[in-house]
Amino acid sequence: MKLELLHQPDSAIAKVHMDPQEELQAEAGAMVAMSSDINVSTTLRKGKGGGVLGGLKRMVAGESLFISVFRSGNSAAELYIAPKLMGDILPYTLSGTELVIQSTSYLASTPGVQVDLGFTGFKSFLSGESVFWLTANGSGLVILNAFGSIYEIDVDGDYVVDTGHIVAFERTLDYDITKVNKSWAGAFFSGEGFVCQFRGRGKVFCQTHNPGAFGRKIGGKLPPR
Amino acid sequence: MSGEIAYAIDHSPAYASLKLSLRPEQTVTVEAGAMAAMDSCIDMKSKMKGGLGKGLGRMFGGESLFTSEFTAKGGAGDIYVSPGVPGDIKHYALDGSRNLMVQSSGFVAAGQGVTIDSKFQGFKGFFSGESLFLLKVTGQGDFWFSSFGAIVEIPIDGSYVVDTGYIVAFEDTLDYRVEVLNGLSFKNLKTSIFGGEGLVTHFSGTGKLWIQTRNVYSLVNFIHPFRPVKND
Numbered sequence: 001m002k003l004e005l006l007h008q009p010d011s012a013i014a015k016v017h018m019d020p021q022e023e024l025q026a027e028a029g030a031m032v033a034m035s036s037d038i039n040v041s042t043t044l045r046k047g048k049g050g051g052v053l054g055g056l057k058r059m060v061a062g063e064s065l066f067i068s069v070f071r072s073g074n075s076a077a078e079l080y081i082a083p084k085l086m087g088d089i090l091p092y093t094l095s096g097t098e099l100v101i102q103s104t105s106y107l108a109s110t111p112g113v114q115v116d117l118g119f120t121g122f123k124s125f126l127s128g129e130s131v132f133w134l135t136a137n138g139s140g141l142v143i144l145n146a147f148g149s150i151y152e153i154d155v156d157g158d159y160v161v162d163t164g165h166i167v168a169f170e171r172t173l174d175y176d177i178t179k180v181n182k183s184w185a186g187a188f189f190s191g192e193g194f195v196c197q198f199r200g201r202g203k204v205f206c207q208t209h210n211p212g213a214f215g216r217k218i219g220g221k222l223p224p225r
Numbered sequence: 226m227s228g229e230i231a232y233a234i235d236h237s238p239a240y241a242s243l244k245l246s247l248r249p250e251q252t253v254t255v256e257a258g259a260m261a262a263m264d265s266c267i268d269m270k271s272k273m274k275g276g277l278g279k280g281l282g283r284m285f286g287g288e289s290l291f292t293s294e295f296t297a298k299g300g301a302g303d304i305y306v307s308p309g310v311p312g313d314i315k316h317y318a319l320d321g322s323r324n325l326m327v328q329s330s331g332f333v334a335a336g337q338g339v340t341i342d343s344k345f346q347g348f349k350g351f352f353s354g355e356s357l358f359l360l361k362v363t364g365q366g367d368f369w370f371s372s373f374g375a376i377v378e379i380p381i382d383g384s385y386v387v388d389t390g391y392i393v394a395f396e397d398t399l400d401y402r403v404e405v406l407n408g409l410s411f412k413n414l415k416t417s418i419f420g421g422e423g424l425v426t427h428f429s430g431t432g433k434l435w436i437q438t439r440n441v442y443s444l445v446n447f448i449h450p451f452r453p454v455k456n457d
Contacts, residue, residue, distance in 0.1 A: 006438075007375035010239040011313070013438040015377075029443070031409065032391045033436050036384040036427065040408030068409060080377070080436070082391075084443035086239075211447070219451020 001110065003141070009088035009149040014107070016079040018072040025115075026081050026108035026143075028066030035077035042068045067115075081108055083145035090144045090167070090205060098137040098171035104211065105144050105167040112140035135171070144168055148209035159198045164210035170202035229318075230336055230367050238313040238375030238438075243306040243333060247297035254292050254341075255306050255334045263295065264302030270294045292332075292341075306334055308371035315376050315435060317368045317394070323432070324397040327370050329358040331393050336366030361397070370394050374439030384429040390440040396432035403427075 001024070002017040013032065016024060028042050044066055070079055083089065092099060094113055109115055116135045136142050144150075146167045153159060155173060163177065176197045198204060230253055231246040245253055247267065257271065272294050295304055308314065314333055317325055335341060342361045362368055372393045379385065381399060389403060406425045428434060 006377060007238050011375035011438045013375065013377060028409070031388055032438070033379060033385060033387040033434075036386045036429075038386075040406065042409055082374075082438050084439075084447060086374070086439060215448055215451035218448050220453065222448070222452045224455040225449065225452040 003091055005089055010086050012089040013080055013082040014089050018077045020072055020074050023071045023111045024108055025067050025069045027106055028068045030081040030107055032080040032082045034079040037073040038077050039071045040068055042066055085147045087146045087148050088150045090150050092142045095139050099168050100171055101134045101136055101168040102166050103132045103134050106134055107145045108143040110140035113138045113142055146207035147211040148207050151206050153204045155198050155204055156201050160195050161204055163194045163196055164212045165206045167205040167207050169204040172202040174199040234314045240311050241314040243314050243369055245304050247302050249297055249300055252294055252296040252337050253334055254294055256332050257293050259306050261305040261307040263304040266298055266300050267302045267304055268296045268298045308333055310373045312372040312374050313376040314369055314371045319365050319368055321365045325362040325394055326397050327360045327362055327394040328392050329360055331370040333369040333371045335368045338366035339364040339368055372437035373441050374437045376435050376437055379434045381428055381434050382431045386425050386427055389424045389426050390442055391436045393435040393437050395434040398432035399428045399430045401426050401428050
């Protein structure tokens with residue numbers, strides 16, 4: 001399998017060159033175009049939250065838990081996958097390590113990677129953002145996407161990142177969700193609601209724009225639904 | 226007489242803008258409302274190209290009823306054309322040997338030897354919100370089309386499957402049919418409000434296809450939950 005990234009950063013699309021009998025799983029709806037002999041099946045992924053009901057709950061919260069599996073046939077094939085919003089794509093190689101991914105940043109992964117839904121580390125989340133987290137472990141490639149461009153922060157010590165700007169981070173880091181401001185009112189009015197306080201050594205991948213902030217800005221100007 | 230139009234496409238792929246340099250008395254047809262700036266020697270005429278029937282056809286195709294004709298009068302002049310949605314622009318030269326099918330909102334500009342006709346593609350794609358209305362572009366001359374996001378060219382020799390919402394244009398040497406790919410939907414569960422039910426277009430034959438890297442409906446679906454909720 002070979003990955004080719006085109007039109008980075010704002011209109012990024014991934015062209016995946018698949019060898020015969022290879023497999024790639026991707027977020028449902030990510031497929032743009034493909035060779036016609038690729039076999040596709042779409043399933044509902046069960047999170048730790050448990051089965052269909054948990055899944056539906058999350059879906060109502062604006063999340064899709066549907067995963068499509070693409071499998072090439074007896075000849076080489078190509079597959080184009082793209083994120084939904086404008087922004088970049090980042091390939092990340094796992095080698096026995098663990099990556100925590102903001103769910104809307106997950107685009108695709110190779111079969112050696114296990115993706116678990118419903119990472120519970122951030123259960124204390126009170127923010128209105130319908131964000132949940134995935135954990136990826138094993139060996140292989142994870143393809144991430146972002147709203148806007150992606151930058152990398154090499155944490156060695158302490159670092160603070162707004163939760164809406166996190167694409168993914170290495171699990172070697174310790175983390176805490178806190179308010180940036182001491183008082184609740186201050187946290188609310190500053191707009192910097194919840195931040196993730198990282199500790200230790202590891203990489204954090206951030207996106208230049210916050211999808212929730214964008215959605216609220218546009219959505220709030222539209223007539224009620 | 227008017228031959229090829231000199232042009233430049235700047236700021237691709239995210240914010241592409243088309244600059245056309247018209248020779249004296251040269252005319253170009255542009256999507257209504259897409260003119261952004263021009264020399265004052267250029268004369269504009271609103272046109273219902275191809276008569277009332279075809280104009281209406283274009284309206285149903287999601288394309289504005291009127292196109293505009295711009296002619297450089299008494300000297301050469303430049304005109305800047307910007308599509309309504311930020312994205313890419315591509316040029317295609319029609320030589321009469323093959324025609325171009327263009328997604329209905331993809332028309333940007335065309336030379337005088339080019340005829341644009343809307344073609345109804347049946348109800349199959351209609352109710353999904355991803356109406357596959359196509360413009361059929363024939364004749365000889367220049368044609369420019371646009372996208373949401375970047376444009377990727379795929380040379381097809383054999384067969385290919387494309388999510389219907391990502392089609393920008395294709396050569397009519399390709400056969401196509403719209404179908405539901407069961408593997409892409411899950412027990413008919415609607416995963417989004419507009420589109421996304423696994424409707425794909427199956428292409429076969431030999432010819433070029435252009436896809437866009439983003440789909441407007443995905444953005445609409447993303448924004449939708451952020452709308453205020455009616456409280457009554």
